[in-house]
Amino acid sequence: MHGGLFTPRPEDAIHARIEGWCEAVRARDVESIAAYYAPGILAFDAVSSLRFEGLDANTQHWRDCLASGEGEMIFEVRDIAVTAGVDLAFAHFLNRSGRRDGDGWEDAVWLRVTLGYRKHLGQWLIVHEHVSVPFDLDSHEALIDLHP
């Protein structure tokens, strides 16, 4: 019985944080999503702008993204790799993100995600996020149909 004294390995803690973050996104719960980020978050997102600086801008961008498109959220991850130390860590994985309508029709894209974490007052928070798809060098089109 270790109870509250048990501290998970940093790698396990980060895996759990990613899982919780995914659940918050699938629930479209913007407040819960925002709680995974540090105040100084600098995000490079897949759409719209070069960067989103600070928690307010990042949260508003999440709100905008969740508001666009109807249906059930698809937000699945695979191939998670975590590199973790005592108080900083980074993780990368692939993320299938999109919507599922009432007939089960899915509209989703495979994204690449990198998250940078710092541990602050015992809590792992995302200080940097990078989400993207690659583009085609000739057509300049985003490659939204790639599969792992």
Next chain:
Amino acid sequence: MHGGLFTPRPEDAIHARIEGWCEAVRARDVESIAAYYAPGILAFDAVSSLRFEGLDANTQHWRDCLASGEGEMIFEVRDIAVTAGVDLAFAHFLNRSGRRDGDGWEDAVWLRVTLGYRKHLGQWLIVHEHVSVPFDLDSHEALIDLHP
């Protein structure tokens, strides 16, 4: 006089590594570029594929990228932020990448870059790289004309 006993702060070491990596790219020196990466590098690059796994695939992709396009290399960075511990670190920055022809005409794109490092046998090596531009959600076009 500290000579060889002087060990730079991890943050300073990472800044120096990024500078050296940029110089190797501007020199189109593929062997020098490859020496900045760990054997197990997993790269999410701005173009072509979802991911490049391992040093051979990553080096071949660098070779392909450097071979396309003529003229002097443009490879400048700004707004570098480094988060570093004893033996792991991550950094993010913006990177203007392209070519300059003999008349001084520049064809370049602002990219977002995230690098994940591990220190192995005293050497900081890139174990993860993520480079991208965002895309437009309506047109699906890569946003290659954005400026910081």
